[in-house]
Amino acid sequence: MPDPLHDWTLSPEESIELQRRLAPRVERRDRLDDNAVNVLAGVDIGFEDEGETTRAAVVLLAWPDLEPIEEIVHREPTRIPYIPGLLSFREIPAALGAFEQLSRRPDLVMVDGQGIAHPRRLGVASHLGLWLDLPTIGIAKKRLCGRHGEVPDVRGEWAWLTDRRRKEDPEDVQLDAEGRVIIGAMLRSRQGVKPVIVSPGHRISQATALQWVIACLGRTKLPEPTRLADRLASRRGRRFRDPGSQDTLGLDDGSQTLK
DNA sequence: GCGACAG
């Protein structure tokens, strides 16, 4: 009998069932030593060939200077289509392929997507955190579920993202004044730009997740870890690499250690 | 029953 965590070929119904079993395992309290954080990671997934190829990018950054120290790009055939709520089953296999090639494990991981701000509280950041057994934070550009009030158009301002209580919510979940479950925060990472959604993935609290993302903000909408991974995983990033040699194209495993 | 719907 295969470990349920290793099965990425489930039907949508089975995937949802697996999420219900895994959600309770997600730790929502801090379990990372802030003073022992030396390496951060940013993860993002992109697609090529009309979606037939999945491209995972992972960037390691030194803390606190936020300078990239290693980056990996891993490609593999896409397994399943995109289904809202089941994103992790489509993206995690490739992400794991990239993580296997890293020379070292990061202390904290930032993922492009939701953490517990998910209908079953198991967004891609939480799912990946469980798999890697590492603290993770989800940084999404769009909302999957929940509601929120207005967020002042001032960098650093934020507002809670809340949702109605669900069966999979722990007894001790954080509730707002109206008794709604706090699943994340809408953070104005940059003035004049739509807020990003910050939600705990695994082994981290709402407050600490927000604190780390704010600490990694530059002048752009996305925090450095995710911004760099995004650039690596997106098609746009390809335009910026070696205009020269063509004979090595396709032979490169995509990995490289930066100086 | 009618919308909403991460990447």
Add this chain to the structure above:
DNA sequence: ATCTTGTCGC
């Protein structure tokens, strides 16, 4: 996510 040029604004 991806297909895609120029263009408005700090």
